[in-house]
Amino acid sequence: MKRLITRGLMFGNLYHVDSPALVERYNRALLHLTGKRTALDDFHVDLSGYSPEVGDELGDQLYLNQGGVNRQFILLSTEQKRCPLLNAKFSTSRDILRNFITDNLAQLFALTATDAVAGELVNSVIDISDPRRLLDLRRVVIEADTTTGTLRHAEHLTRLVERFKATDDAWFDDVLIAEMIGLAQKSGDLTRNPVRLDNREYEQRDFWTAHFGGIYLFQSVDKPTVIAAGDVAALDGLAVERVLDLSARNRIARFLDENGLVEPILRARGVDAAAILRQKMDFIVIDAAAGAGLDLENLDRADLRRLARTNADVLPGAYHGLAHLLNWASSGGDWPRITSEDPAFFYTLRAADTPQRDLVNMLLAELTPLDVRQLFICHKDLFYRLYAGWPEAKRAYVADFLAREYQVDKAGARAALFGHEPDMSGEDPPPPPDDLIRRVGPWGAIRRS
Structure with missing residues (x-):
């Protein structure tokens, strides 16, 4: 560390x-x-x-x-x-x-x-x-x-002032006046500098908790749902519509889609989807190469492509699914049919612009742990735990990458990857280039003409 x-x-x-x-x-x-x-x-x-x-x-x-x-x-x-x-x-x-x-x-x-x-x-x-x-x-x-009770004294003084104003002959109540003077010495002049904290109550309906091995609780959707990273059996008796574990990929995908919580990266406005897909693929190559004990120092994009070619047989399915999608996006290849069973599926999504956006991106980070940048940004608790078990070469590469590519412009990186920033010109951003995506959805059984 x-x-x-x-x-x-x-x-x-x-x-x-x-x-x-x-x-x-x-x-x-x-x-x-x-x-x-x-x-x-x-x-x-x-x-x-x-x-x-x-x-x-x-x-x-x-x-x-x-x-x-x-x-x-x-x-x-x-x-x-x-x-x-x-x-x-x-x-x-x-x-x-x-x-x-x-x-x-x-x-x-x-x-x-x-x-x-x-x-x-x-x-x-x-x-x-x-x-x-x-x-x-x-x-x-x-x-x-x-620590000296300034707010407590101020509230007490406020009540005494109201009592002083409402009581006849209060000017003759020496005990009341003395108490007010003593409190004013502790809280200050409330007429010039009111001491009061506002907005102290906040709603918490959709959240992640580290308890019980990690739980994502969605209560504000039509069918309240829990997604558990730990043992689902430990949640017996939890009164929600659905309790899922992270291995239930189809049901999680259906839940996210039914509630409009995600969007495909290729449909996201104002982002370079191909660049994002390439970076995710690079992270997957790095993981495979580190596991094979290869040297990861001073690698550029050409080196990563070479590593991918020479180690294609050990690359996981997520890499190959993303490669098919990238081929379609950048070269006009065949439209890939990627279902929720495909290891690449959740790597192709990001949270939609909803109140649950940060929570959904956190869930997606746990479902796609090889995307180390999203993992670091959206789920640091899990990032630190996984980092401790990575090969030394991967730890060195990831730390250097994050310091070089993310730390220099955190807000810009988050906006490019996850943000839904309004167009400052006041005009609606242009639609995605391929109208078929908007008509039939990103994973329809169609072919690009």
Whole structure:
């Protein structure tokens, strides 16, 4: 993993806590949430305030996420919204925290100027040993305050002010006035600087969770469906229409199609589909070559074509299916009939422009693990686990590729691969070049004229 860390592909873009004031604020918040403190005077934190260094020191990498539910957080700066979320047990946690910071940016900026904000992503579940509790995770409420209780004092002061306004002869209530003055010293002038956090409730209906070996839960579709990477038998009693495992390729393909959750790359607007297919094929060649113990240093596209020719007999079916599709797309060859049973099928798809887009791309990444770029972008948890077991040559190649091709323009790469960006000219983008695709679908039994 050291190679990934040095290239910024793991633990990258974290917030550096390196001043005594910030360390002390962090310790106050950490003590408030967990009863623990850190002796470190220099460490890095992610979006939630989790620090790998502090986790090592405490011997507990889940010190802010006990049980994997109701994740706690420590905000030292609004700049943490730019950080990744490490050790995420739910795919929605990062977006919820980022939206919370964005929705309350001015208030949190003022609060973190003098103190840390500590809080928790709260739902009705505190234990998830029973998979049926997953269906209760529909809404997350964020509870947060500074370590000195600024928001609590402000709410109390607001109630006292309302009471003062509504009570006759309140000016003669010395106890009430004294209490208001004391609270104002803690919360500040609420008339000029109201202290209140808004938008603290977020919906969570479609999500991935690391629990039970990895589960994709789709609740907002017509027929709620669970797709499990782990043991389906462990989900017995889960009250959803369908429970599928990753090997049920036909049923997963049907589910994605019925709900309009995917689109073929060849139909995607504004992308170079042939280039995307070639890159996926290159990744498959790299995997086969690394498994055969071949040298992967300083390879260019011509070298990869040579490797593909000389090792055609060991290349998996996914490569050959993509090659047929690429031949049709770029050279006018025969139209390939690719069904969901074909190993190449899920490599030819990307998520459609729906609210579940990120979750679907994450699922597709798990279904197409040889596409290491999509795996890294969409499912880092699985990427890191698989990376640890790859041959050294593949680890070196993938790390170099991601640092060279992805890190330099993350937003551009994501937009080209998965995005549904509007045309800035205000005009509709041109239709796909082959009208037959739009009429009969991408996998019809037709031949290109």
